[in-house]
Amino acid sequence: MHRLYExxxxxxxxLTLLLGNAYAGGPATVHFDLNECTSYSSNMTNSDYSEFxxxxxxxxxxxxxxxxxxxxxxxPFVNPHSCTPGVNGTEAMCVSxxxxxxxxxxxxxxxxFDINVNPLSNEAVSLTKLDFYEMAPVQxxxxxxASGPNNYPLFYAVRVLTNGNxxxxxxxxxxxxxxxxxxxxxxxxxxxxxxxxxxxxxxxxAYCAVGNGASQNVWxxxxxxxxxxxxxxxxxxxxxxxTGGPFEFCVGDGAADNLxxxxxxxxxxxxxxxxxxxxxxxxxxxxLPPMPSVVDFDGAGPGTCLIWHLSFExxxxxxxxxxxxxxxxxxxxxxxxxxxxxxxxx
Numbered sequence: 001m002h003r004l005y006e007x008x009x010x011x012x013x014x015l016t017l018l019l020g021n022a023y024a025g026g027p028a029t030v031h032f033d034l035n036e037c038t039s040y041s042s043n044m045t046n047s048d049y050s051e052f053x054x055x056x057x058x059x060x061x062x063x064x065x066x067x068x069x070x071x072x073x074x075x076p077f078v079n080p081h082s083c084t085p086g087v088n089g090t091e092a093m094c095v096s097x098x099x100x101x102x103x104x105x106x107x108x109x110x111x112x113f114d115i116n117v118n119p120l121s122n123e124a125v126s127l128t129k130l131d132f133y134e135m136a137p138v139q140x141x142x143x144x145x146a147s148g149p150n151n152y153p154l155f156y157a158v159r160v161l162t163n164g165n166x167x168x169x170x171x172x173x174x175x176x177x178x179x180x181x182x183x184x185x186x187x188x189x190x191x192x193x194x195x196x197x198x199x200x201x202x203x204x205x206a207y208c209a210v211g212n213g214a215s216q217n218v219w220x221x222x223x224x225x226x227x228x229x230x231x232x233x234x235x236x237x238x239x240x241x242x243t244g245g246p247f248e249f250c251v252g253d254g255a256a257d258n259l260x261x262x263x264x265x266x267x268x269x270x271x272x273x274x275x276x277x278x279x280x281x282x283x284x285x286x287x288l289p290p291m292p293s294v295v296d297f298d299g300a301g302p303g304t305c306l307i308w309h310l311s312f313e314x315x316x317x318x319x320x321x322x323x324x325x326x327x328x329x330x331x332x333x334x335x336x337x338x339x340x341x342x343x344x345x346x
Contacts, residue, residue: 027128028062030115031055032071032224037083037091040144046080049073052093054113061121061230067114067199071224074108083143084220087133087179091143092222097153097206099217103171105159110203115226118197126193126232127200130158130184132224136175136206140218149214152177153206156219158184160192161201165333167191175206179222190331193232202226237311239335240269245307246339249297253345257297264292264307264338271311271333275319279306279337283325292338302344306337 036051052071056064073079079096086092098107119125136152157171168186186192192200206219244264249257278287278295281304289295292307310319312332319328328334 026059027057027227027229028059028064029057029228030064030066030226031057032113033090034086034093034222034224035090037081037093037143039081039083039142041080044077046082047076049076049081059230061119061123062125062228063118063120064226064228065116065118067116071111071113073111079109082145082218084137084141085143086220086222088223092133092220094140094142094218094220096217097156097209097219099151099153099207099209101154101208103155103157103207104205105157105166105169106203107205107207110159110205111221112204113202113224113226115200115202116197117194117200117228119195119230121230123230124193124195124232124234125228125230126187127226127228128185128187128192129227130160130186130202130225131181131227132204133179133181133222134175134204134206135179135220135222136177137218137220138177140216148216149212150216150218151209151212151214153217153219154208154210156204156206159203160186161203162191162198165191175219179220188232190235190237190333193234195234200226233331235313235331235333237271237313237331237333238269239271239309239311239333240266242266242307242309242335242338244338246341248341248343251298251300251302251342251344253298255298257342258295259293259340261291261293266309266335269309269311269335271313271331273312273314273316275310275312277308277310277319277325277334279308279325280304281306285319285321285323285325287321288319297340297342300342302342305340305342307340308337309335311335 032054039046049072054066082094083091084094140150141147160168276289316330
């Protein structure tokens with residue numbers, strides 16, 4: 001009997017190590033404390049991100065895991081990391097960033113982590129929160145290394161994808177020169193509630209150097225936490241895939257500029273309701289036509305329009321001319337865009 005108890009205890013310890021601590025209630029969490037940061041160019045640990053594992057708390061209804069076990073950056077030998085004093089006096093990670101002032105979605109300099117959310121019961125699971133600390137230090141400080149002036153970033157961006165589709169993207173967020181907690185609430189957002197195992201891909205990247213002439217370009221990150229809870233409505237719409245174009249017109253001559261019927265093909269869309277959407281490059285809604293071929297681009301002036309297909313369920317709000325597509329709210333999905341370039345003769 002004693003031997004069976006020992007075997008049972010060992011099995012439970014093994015499952016805890018594999019799946020994280022399990023509790024009956026409350027949120028499930030993944031937490032990268034980054035306290036094991038190690039970075040030396042002499043042994044190439046600055047290009048090795050394997051120390052950045054997570055502490056995971058699972059529940060009876062939710063199992064979270066980190067795909068690949070650690071956070072990472074693409075091409076780590078080109079995009080290494082350093083270590084710096086963190087929020088609680090423990091280690092934090094510092095990384096390079098995009099010095100240009102135009103946000104580059106999917107940048108190789110992004111800090112990345114992939115979280116698998118697996119519902120264990122018949123109830124849906126919602127990924128509701130991302131928290132982390134960030135700092136754009138005026139003076140960089142590398143543990144066991146150099147310190148000095150930093151050409152720090154002015155902005156950072158967060159992007160979340162599932163199955164290659166962007167479900168959240170926010171850029172132009174101001175950085176801070178001291179450690180500051182950043183909170184992102186995904187509650188009720190489309191794409192964050194699932195009823196089957198789903199991988200969420202996270203990207204954090206800073207950009208836009210302040211331009212003070214310093215030779216180092218450093219952004220610091222610490223204490224990253226992702227949270228999931230039971231409940232929420234699963235949204236299974238798909239805006240579909242558009243093929244065709246890009247198109248180009250010479251506008252302003254008084255002659256109608258319409259796309260030929262059938263010049264854009266839609267496939268793979270799902271959802272109760274369907275709508276074509278025309279925006280400018282910033283996502284401002286210019287029109288909601290019944291089909292792309294009815295739009296006359298001649299009177300729009302020079303620039304670029306984007307044509308999208310929108311699939312949605314009842315209750316969608318924000319789909320109005322003059323609004324930005326980022327103001328859409330409800331269960332919906334947008335296709336890829338097709339561009340229409342409007343040139344005006346001199």
